[in-house]
Amino acid sequence: MSWIDIFVTYLFSLKYLVYGLAIILLISGIDDFFIDICYWTRHFYRKFFVYDKHEFHDYECLYDAPEKPLAIMVPAWQEHGVVGPMAELAAKTLDYENYHIFVGTYPNDPQTQEEVDQVCARFPNVHKVVCARPGPTSKADCLNNIVAAIFLFEAQAKFEFAGFILHDSEDVVSTMELRLYNHLVNRKDLIQLPVYPYTRKWTDFTSGHYIDEFSELHGKDVPVREAIAGQVPSAGVGTCFSRRAISMLLREGDGIAFDIQSLTEDYDIGIRIKEHGMEEIFVRYPVVTPEHEKAHSIWSGKNLRESSVICIREYFPDTFNTAVRQKSRWIVGIVFQGMKNHAWSKSWSMNYFLCRDRKGGITNLVGFIAVLVFTQLGLIWLVQSLSDDPYHFLSIYGDEPWLSILLKINAFFLINRIIQRFIFVKAYYGWMQGFLSIPRMVWGNIVNFFANIRALRQVIEMGDARRVAWDKTTHDFPHLDDERSARKAIGQILIDLGAITEIQLDKALKDKPRGQRLGRYLLNNQLVTSESLVKAVAEQAEVGYQNIEPLNISAGLITLISKGLAWRYGIVAVNYKSEQGVMLASEEYLSPVSLAAISRQLKCQVSYIITYPGQVQIALKAYYSGETFTDPRVGVERFELLDKNMQQQVWAQYVEGQWSLLEILSEYCNISPQVMNQILIGYEKNPLTLTDYLLDKEVISVEQLDTAIVIQAKREPNLAHLITGALNACV
Template identity: 30%
Template sequence: MQAAQGLEYAVACLQTAERELLLFVAFWFVIGALDDIGVDVCWLWLRATGRGRDTRISRGIAEAPLEGRAAVLIAAWRESAVIGHTIAHALGAWRQQGLVLYLGCYCNDPETIAAAMEAAGDDPRVRVVVNERPGPTTKADCLNQVYAALCRDEQHYGWRYRSIVLHDSEDMVHAAELAVIDGALGQAEFVQLPVRPELQPASPWVAAHYADEFTESHAKSLVVRDALGAGLPAAGVGCGFSREIIARIAVRRGQAAGPFPAAGPFAADCLTEDYELGLLVQREGGRSRFLRVRDDEGGLVATRAYFPARLEDSIRQKSRWIHGIAFQGWDRLGWDRRLVDSWMALRDRRGPLTAIVLACGYVLVVVEGVLGLAALSGVHGGVPVSPILQWMLRACAVAFVWRCVFRFLFTAREYGFVEGVSAVMRIPVANFIAIFAGRRALVSYVRSLRGAGVIWEKTEHHEHPVFASAGAALR
């Protein structure tokens, strides 16, 4: 008898927990759904009015001469496996003589230096900059060293760059990228092009979920931000800045007087210096643009890259993004006065809350399973569900179906029908990564509040996407 009463009491406690979890999860799911649907409605309106469609570029624009000199900045730490392929591919794709690739390396990384110099050969368009401080420092610190070298070159040769383009050491660029950025910088100070993650057959769940997320983000969310005139974050790849706005941001960071200051435009103590740099453009009075352009064959002018294929690497990378964007972004950038910018900042910084809500949602699934087993064993009872909670649960179900449809459509459009279906099946994988990345980011942020230094926990790269496209033209 006592055992039966104890079991009933335990079930009653679980039912109470079930109701509270339902209330918490349903409330935030509805809020999140309204947020996402707001962006969806804006995008549908843009599509209906013809403003959200990709534009086309004319044949031969990739070979068009640049209006001014362009510097491409790349930070590399232990990238000997891929940096040579990146350099060779970029030099082959970009034929313009007004281009200089600046490769930032470290004195204690001779393998990367050797691979970069071998790939560069005698091409005068490559400049290897060696950081005298042993690596890894931070990516921003490395880029600041490269920027200082760029400033020295400008003074030495007596000319000035027109644009500064950022890329990563594993990127596969589009031949028309420089021409598109160069042309757009006539009407803007910052231009961001899409990022297209490459599928990896060996990682159909972890690596492929980046394709789902980036495709929807860079075909919808950033299109809406651009149309609304909100500040645009830089992705750190495929993004170009006018030389003047970079100089102004460097001054904003308290750059000391003199031609070769140690400081630079990149925040050395920030984990997402690219994200911050893009938003600072608007605060400096510059205009930002996100451009979706397709070449004459219909291929997207975008940066192709491999993303982490292992679960632990993906969690580490996304925790860095959450720490830098959500926690450091709040601390460093605060909030904007414009409503649209505050809305977008809330969207950017919801990662920690999303992790908590998703974790509670999966705990709720476990609780429901235990209660189901209890009911099968003859222990019944229940907590009444209020009409408001019933309404929220129905809204959550509709919102989930809506989200699945959008995820399918965007992924299928870029990667095909099969990947569109797989994108829906990968949603739990993305949620699992988000939960653990949010937890890791919180721990990292608390450590930083206690005085721990910022460390460049970069993703290791062992393969280059150029091999995946060896048998096909770059699209």
């Protein structure tokens, strides 16, 4: 048999393979085309019959709703170098205050724990959770440990979180994300935001194909799924669950919310929540600020509203092997475990989208094989076209009208796919990425094919999809320069100023009681002066410092700040000018987020200065304690015997020695800074005095309060004794 006979036999076999591939691609193409029709019909209907009659929702309205407590859950196994910057950036930039970040770490991962500890030391709303079992376990197992820690924290702080948010350690969150969740969490049980990967080099097709897939998935497919079936698959990041949803998952799982054997616990939970009749929503919410409008250029190719949606940004794998590993985990979880865990429902629409989820197990293989087959046929056609007297091998296919029709229809669907992909990538990323998405479709097919092969091999080797082990993906976090410039620690600043030595700092950190601020401990033990401490705090905060007279603040300035606001942030107003706003005084650093929150409540611009130790504390006692306060200098014998200079020194000593009852309660009752911070958030608009509020919430007992008051009285200096000491020194 000649090579020609062998080749013709091969082509005949290939012919029937082409038939099979064409039919499968036709079915998949019709499926995708149906989604396209649904999306564009809905898009134009809303454009011409909804948006022309109703204005877009103004993002400023997100500030109207009172801040509900929200918990962010971040699993972290071997995420040193990533989780710290992520938690720090979120804690510094989120335009929201009533939230806490819970980072799940492992007992055998000290590097990640150390990094999280550093962030926790600077931000009282960041918590480290250590899982019960050594890592690596599954992401679901880590999340279950985090949920348990959240409920323990709630019991300590006497409150309940309204929403539970999923994030990965590499996520860069939108500053408005929590405000959007806050706006929706009472009405929706699963809220999913779009994910838009960061771009790398234009030649990096591996990470680039994630851009293409997420742009189309979260720009078109998921919105159509929500509109038709009312079900939204969680992306595992940027997902907020209501308290109702978490409670239901805990009841259903006998105290375990996330299925530890599932590799895609996020996808699994989205279906479980829908099965219980709860509400799910996918939110594309643009925040178009005047600055954004000004910077936007029509030549960029980006859509102004589409490119300004509140979303999650992160880097995706940029090597072939890591992408295949990650996608094979998704395929095992969604296709193989999904078929085992979730039976077909009574809803045709839900079954349709389950089919779409699971068809990837076939189309990932078919798409790659089709590329190989049609590449061969294309090369044969090219040889025939360039040869003078060629063998007409492709004539085998020429007398097959049905095959010709199939190929033409599939060619139409392919062109449509390219156009759809281009439109959705360009809308967010612009012209360049839109055009790059076309060749990246081929590379994406290759990645998906090998991911499917790996997933099949894993399932066959284990004999059960639920026994496939978790396979972690290595993460990158973007370098954001100024946005996460580190705040120097007070101890290091004091060393740089020459106020203390490294040996003194190490000893102080070791001996300092829990709940007591380092600066307060150093000052109380006469290791630093109030002058050096105020300089250090001002340098850390990058603001000025000033000596104020705490009992000489005008009534007008006092009424500017509410009682709850004053105690919540430890502030008093010391100046107000209509063109410059309110000048605040604080003894501690105030974050930009805190300043923004204060500014919104006062409805004017705010700035602040650092005051000497004790000055704000005595002002808070005098004006915001709810109790009668008398100037301690009034009626004190022999105070007038001191000259002006000595009077100022004695008074400065007395003020410097003032202790916050909250700090003593934190120390004596072992209340963590995180718990105390949450308590103060709850107190902000409460009419009770602070001590009555703490008693009412059962944060402390009457006996503990009495003991703390006694401790406060012992620690604070006696003005009469200071006067006597000053007079004796003059003799």
